[in-house]
Amino acid sequence: MKSKSYTNLVVIISLFLAYLLAIVPLPDWAMNWRPQWVLMFVFYWTMALPYRVGLGFAWAAGLLLDVLEGTMLGLNAFTLLIVAYVTLSLHQRLRMYNPIQQSGLLFVLSLVALGLGHWLRVISGQIEPVDSMYLLAAFSSATIWPALFSLLRSIRRRFINN
Amino acid sequence: MFADNRFGYLDSVRFILSYTATPVYWVADMPARTSEFFDDVFVSHSDLLAENERLTNELLLAQRELQVLASLASENSRLRALTEAARIVExxxxxxxxxxxxxxxxxxxxxxxxxxxxxxxxxxxxxxxxxxxxxxxxxxxxxxxxxxxxxxxxxxxxxxxxxxxxxxxxxxxxxxxxxxxxxxxxxxxxxxxxxxxxxxxxxxxxxxxxxxxxxxxxxxxxxxxxxxxxxxxxxxxxxxxxxxxxxxxxxxxx
CATH class of the missing domain: 2.40.10.340 (Rod shape-determining protein MreC, domain 1)
Structure with missing residues (x-):
């Protein structure tokens, strides 16, 4: 039997990868297309392990992302909290969906998170409002989701058995 | 969020949290460092010679300009002493x-x-x-x-x-x-x-x-x-x- 601390380890390592992908420098044209990696990983883990990974986890993950991105402390924590809340309340239904249907919900959540994040940055005076091209990240996130889902599921089945 | 933006007291929290960010930055920068390393290692002899020559020339030019600059600086400081203006801090x-x-x-x-x-x-x-x-x-x-x-x-x-x-x-x-x-x-x-x-x-x-x-x-x-x-x-x-x-x-x- 594998122990429970194994679960934490897998979740934390996967989240570390998500952070890497979230801040690795990209060329200009790709900046708006960068998928929301941390959001997707939080989405997966709250759906797959709702009894282990909850709102507190999402909040902490968002807080660390704030530090990494140098944004106002609590901004990503807030948006990820909303994502985790919706996912938690729908997780039983979500598990029945196929990955394409899941990416539909992920798309909506991603749009909400992006829009809210941008709006909060603007009203807090961190950036000047720009065009809406930053919302393109929701498309790329939803597109990549089925592949990421099967990858994470195989990782979960391989390393976590409870 | 509001607290972080308006008051300073979360700065220390943010500072401590940043310790966890260091490894992520370090790994994220690896591709750039690796490519720089390979650029340094795989350079041909002729490239090095050419670069050396170019750098020597640039150094000569820069030194010449520095001479001019030095005279200008001394002149400038004399003028400033006349006007008793604040000294440029370098x-x-x-x-x-x-x-x-x-x-x-x-x-x-x-x-x-x-x-x-x-x-x-x-x-x-x-x-x-x-x-x-x-x-x-x-x-x-x-x-x-x-x-x-x-x-x-x-x-x-x-x-x-x-x-x-x-x-x-x-x-x-x-x-x-x-x-x-x-x-x-x-x-x-x-x-x-x-x-x-x-x-x-x-x-x-x-x-x-x-x-x-x-x-x-x-x-x-x-x-x-x-x-x-x-x-x-x-x-x-x-x-x-x-x-x-x-x-x-x-x-x-x-």
């Missing part, structure tokens, strides 16, 4: 490397690999070899965020090198790296090609450091002010090696 620099940039397109900020442990502080000026780059806005233990002069929320106090006209240069909103001079009336003497240097007002940037070249001046009689665009001297998107200015300890004499 500081040492701390070399740094840009390791990342803000994932946000709307904010033009970069991450450098020097932090509080190296003595970086908020408000420190960052320079590239060919021009002003920006100022430090957030310090973490081993890295810091620098706001570039092309960010639309950043305003650089500048003056026209030719005649000393003062102006404020703000970053242009959007994808470009251009600056825009604000509140310059249409009768002021600014022309395309003029060099803008930092005016030293605001006490953050050193005086007379090159900032940008004026590229266009648009005098529309219907507008209150002239629309003046300038391009930064520093290659803001392609520079990796930068300098942080260390101001000397209160050497200003009046």
């Amino acid at each position: 500081g040492e620099v701390l070399a740094a490397e840009i390791v990342n940039r803000s994932p946000e397109r709307a904010s033009k900020r970069v991450l450098i690999n020097r932090g509080a442990l190296h003595g970086v502080f908020v408000g420190q000026a960052m320079l590239a070899a060919d021009g002003l780059m920006g100022q430090v806005v957030e310090v973490m233990p081993r890295s810091s965020w620098v706001l570039l002069i092309s960010d639309p929320l950043h305003i650089t106090p500048v003056e026209v090198n030719r005649n000393g006209e003062l102006a404020l240069a703000r970053g242009v909103r959007g994808e470009t790296d251009e600056l825009e001079l604000e509140f310059v009336t249409q009768t002021q003497d600014v022309h395309p090609g003029d060099l803008l240097v930092s005016s030293g007002m605001g006490q953050i940037y050193p005086k007379n450091f090159p900032v940008a070249d004026v590229v266009s001046v648009d005098n529309d009689p219907g507008q209150d002010f002239a629309i003046i665009k300038a391009r930064p001297r520093a290659k803001i998107n392609s520079t990796r090696h930068v300098m942080l200015l260390i101001p000397p300890k209160q050497e200003v004499q009046l």
Whole structure:
């Protein structure tokens, strides 16, 4: 039997990868297309392990992302909290969906998170409002989701058995 | 969020949390460091010779210019002594490397690999070899965020090198790296090609450091002010090696 601390380890390592992908420098044209990696990983883990990974986890993950991105402390924590809340309340239904249907919900959540994040940055005076091209990240996130889902599921089945 | 934005007391929390960020930055920068390493290792002999020759020539040129500059500086200091103006403070620099940039397109900020442990502080000026780059806005233990002069929320106090006209240069909103001079009336003497240097007002940037070249001046009689665009001297998107200015300890004499 594998122990429970194994679960934490897998979740934390996967989240570390998500952070890497979230801040690795990209060329200009790709900046708006960068998928929301941390959001997707939080989405997966709250759906797959709702009894282990909850709102507190999402909040902490968002807080660390704030530090990494140098944004106002609590901004990503807030948006990820909303994502985790919706996912938690729908997780039983979500598990029945196929990955394409899941990416539909992920798309909506991603749009909400992006829009809210941008709006909060603007009203807090961190950036000047720009065009809406930053919302393109929701498309790329939803597109990549089925592949990421099967990858994470195989990782979960391989390393976590409870 | 509100607390972080409006009050300072979360700064220490943020600072401690940043320790966890260091390994992520380190790994994220690996591709760039690896490619630089291979560039250094696999260089042919002839390339090295050619580079050596080029660098020697550049050094000669620079030394010649330095001679001229030295005479100018001494002349300048004599003139300043006459007018009893404040002395230009010259500081040492701390070399740094840009390791990342803000994932946000709307904010033009970069991450450098020097932090509080190296003595970086908020408000420190960052320079590239060919021009002003920006100022430090957030310090973490081993890295810091620098706001570039092309960010639309950043305003650089500048003056026209030719005649000393003062102006404020703000970053242009959007994808470009251009600056825009604000509140310059249409009768002021600014022309395309003029060099803008930092005016030293605001006490953050050193005086007379090159900032940008004026590229266009648009005098529309219907507008209150002239629309003046300038391009930064520093290659803001392609520079990796930068300098942080260390101001000397209160050497200003009046």
